[in-house]
Amino acid sequence: MFQQTPVYDRLVAERGDVPVQVRGEADRIHRDLAQVLRQTSTSQPSAPQSVFDSKVPPTAL
Template sequence: MFQDSPIYDRLIAERGDIPTQVRREAERVSREVEFAMQPLLQSGGHAPPPGRPGPPPPTWQRGALPPGPQQL
């Protein structure tokens, strides 16, 4: 997109190719999530596969914070 821009070339030289780094990291995370989700997707998404326990129930819940001091 910006490959013909001298400003873009200078920024890449100074800071690195951040959009490419972000894209690669997003692709890596996407692959990891897909790998982690395979057992759930294979079971139809309703229950964990046999022999694997489900996630533990939550032990606490978030409550609303009490109101802070009044701003005048």
């Protein structure tokens, strides 16, 4: 993504690779949310498969 520079390398050495840590946390949260949504849809058969599924066709927006 970014071309590493000596400044970036020094920051990573001092503070850790923050973008990698954030990406890892985002992946973990995504997995946790997917698990919760699966459990919710199992316990409530009438619930939509995903909260991100549009209830209105895109052409109507």
